[in-house]
Amino acid sequence: MVYKAIAATVLLVGLSGCEHTHSWAQRFSFLASAPPSAEQFDFNWQLSGAREVAPIQLFSTPDQIWLQFAPQQTLPAIFALDAGRHRVLHYQRSEPYVIVKGNWQQLLFKGAHREAQARYASPAVSPQAHPAVSSFSDANGSVLTQELAVAQSTEPSAARQLYPDTDLDVLAEPAVASFDLSSMPFRAEPSDRTLRHTLKRWAQREGWEFQDQHWELEIDLPVVSAATFSGPFNQAVEQLMRSTALGSRPLQACFYSNKVMRVIALAQSCDPSDHRTVAAQG
Known part of the structure; x- marks a missing residue:
């Protein structure tokens, strides 16, 4: 009987503790950050x-x-x-x-x-x-x-998509402080997802032409970590290409006088009329 009384007392203390803990948690639950409405x-x-x-x-x-x-x-x-x-x-x-x-x-x-x-x-x-x-x-x-059609009802409304129907070409230059964009480093970001998209972003920034058809490989290479490359556009691209040298698919970039860039396998030639590498591979 003594043991049963002790066990009952311990159980009641435990339940009381749980009750107080639950009450404390409810009291401070408002401290949790809520998403923006x-x-x-x-x-x-x-x-x-x-x-x-x-x-x-x-x-x-x-x-x-x-x-x-x-x-x-x-x-x-x-x-x-x-x-x-x-x-x-x-x-x-x-x-x-x-x-x-x-x-x-x-x-x-x-x-x-x-x-x-x-x-x-x-x-x-x-x-x-x-x-x-x-x-x-x-x-x-x-x-x-x-x-932007923001809902006027009491029902919550998320951001609405804006699809402007005005076609503007080159607009007035914004009145902002001038700075030398060429001095900014080039970064490869995991958010680019692939090396091809990194190069497209760099090329657009520097006024070079690099589209999907200029990536002359059958697969894309993923960008798994961030990296920074300094120097002019050509040098930054070459540094990025050298980072593929130890992989199974080493690459090289080809730069042309009309500001078009191609990315090909290292074993190939940048001269489109040169078929020696193709013959050697066959």
């Missing part, structure tokens, strides 16, 4: 510049910016204006968006000698009173606006 998305951004390198829409939360680019669009280099200087931003993919961290007020998108800019415009009135507006400025300085 639809009302926290801020669409008060204005776009200007070349549409080829600009996102089709962007919006922000207090600590990050969400960008959506057109399908198959090569991502440009993304910079933030920070105390008068341009700072390279690293991004993460969360399809169909590209996310950059930080509460930036001005972004610059640059690639293939074209650039676009995004500026945050503080709303003059409550954002619930008017639909959010994303706009592009044309060469004459007038603003072409596209309204």
